[in-house]
Amino acid sequence: MSSLSRRVKIVEVGPRDGLQNETEPISTKAKFAFIQALAESGLQEIEATSFVHPKAIPQLADADTLASRLEKIPGVIFSALVPNQKGLERALQAGIKKIAVFTAASETFNQKNIRMSIETSLKEFEKVVTQALKAKLTVRGYISTAFVCPYEGDIPREKVLDVAEALLQIGVEEVSLGDTIGAASPRDVQETVGFILKKIPAHKLALHFHDTYGTALANTYAAMELGISTFDTSAGGLGGCPYALGAAGNLGTEDLVYMLNRMRVETGVNLHKIFQASSLVSAELKRDLQSRQWQRLKAQSADDNPSAVNRKSLFKEEP
């Protein structure tokens, strides 16, 4: 275990990546309460919203209002997705200090997702990133389908490295590699991330796993063994997956925090407070959430039987 980082940084993406995949929008007030509860859990960074066109993602159409209220919550970096210069202007207007631009490692996916080739998207983002850096913002770059694409199948690791290097070259400070359809295995992580690490240092990379096929924690562990220490997760596993209806979405923040607690890897994040935050969204959406921990904690809190073993348990679930 000596090669594993003693501390992992969790980037909470539930308010953006989670809520944008929910069919029904929830109110700005509920989103703010969710983000406030997340901030109280000890999270250092929360991706709060996206400045895409309101018609593209109606669920996040309140980005300007929501983002401008976030300055009331101290001590947390709030970031937002920015698709173009118009989006950057809105983000600056709302007082956002960190933005994320996004492309893909699969041409077909990028065309379908943002109607541009990867090359064109990088050119467009170059202007956005330059302007953002001038305004003293921090910039993250997402690479979707970094392992598997629903249209193209397996993505060559050389292609992922090319896109990652291109993003760093236009000024992006951290690249987040996304397993968009959640289909990767620890072997994919070893092969692709291991290859990229020959050229890009670990501290410039984050991993963004989805749990559609149940492999997200195994992939996280494989990435930690390679020296990665930043992971994107979503409270409650919010998000679903548009390419596999009804299936699980992002890796649940609770699930990662539990595993890391047990591994004595620090996150600074309180598991029960994340559960409380995601439970607010569960109540708004009127549905159960999908992270294993959310379901377990909900079952436990609903269990009124005083003879249940877990009431007398000496097993400490948190450090």
Add this chain to the structure above:
Amino acid sequence: MSSLSRRVKIVEVGPRDGLQNETEPISTKAKFAFIQALAESGLQEIEATSFVHPKAIPQLADADTLASRLEKIPGVIFSALVPNQKGLERALQAGIKKIAVFTAASETFNQKNIRMSIETSLKEFEKVVTQALKAKLTVRGYISTAFVCPYEGDIPREKVLDVAEALLQIGVEEVSLGDTIGAASPRDVQETVGFILKKIPAHKLALHFHDTYGTALANTYAAMELGISTFDTSAGGLGGCPYALGAAGNLGTEDLVYMLNRMRVETGVNLHKIFQASSLVSAELKRDLQSRQWQRLKAQSADDNPSAVNRKSLFKEEP
């Protein structure tokens, strides 16, 4: 990846460990259909039932009838749990060729589970194992709570090694280490299994993970890195967990098969046939099952929208 085994043996425990944790018993006929469907998936070994006293586990009270019908299914090793000499007699009578005895690494758990100290249980099982070996049966030994106990918390790895060595000494041929409440992390696996492997070769060990806390596949991967190549799983993740109501049970067979397929590790097991087998039980129990793959495949098969991406996907889910 060179250290990982190219082939993993899956021991299917759904009919026993899965169904014994279901509140409602299902009919012998339905169980037989389930086992037959499992056998068609390519599984080499299936733990079919348990010869405990029918009053102790009414769900498996049909052990004698069920087991005696299994000879109709060729090419699969069918095993059964045997708690004592009476159980062994019943197993022999029914034509069972492999039995499993069971103790724990936690004194408190063993007392509550089978009302004996670990030492007494080993003495009792010594007679059973000797007799079973004389009758040319194969014998597996389970160690429950090999990592964490709901009553005692973390279990010292020295204790687990002691019990494993004692089981081997009384003639058990394979020891299955169980994470009974599903609370272990890859670090626990490295520390406990790594320690045991200094004294016991990998081919004498199996790992039996539950997915209550979502860590089962991560733990499996950590165990594979240590050279373990036998894993117990349950179709559909059947089983629940009596110590965390409503939470996930055994690691789902579908989930493990998917991950191993993606890692190019052979299992000989067909994922969709496992899904078909567990769907039979889902229909009997009138509830959804909990493995990630079961839920994903169910959502996919329920999706009648011809424009859904997964219909056109070039991503091959099976080799």
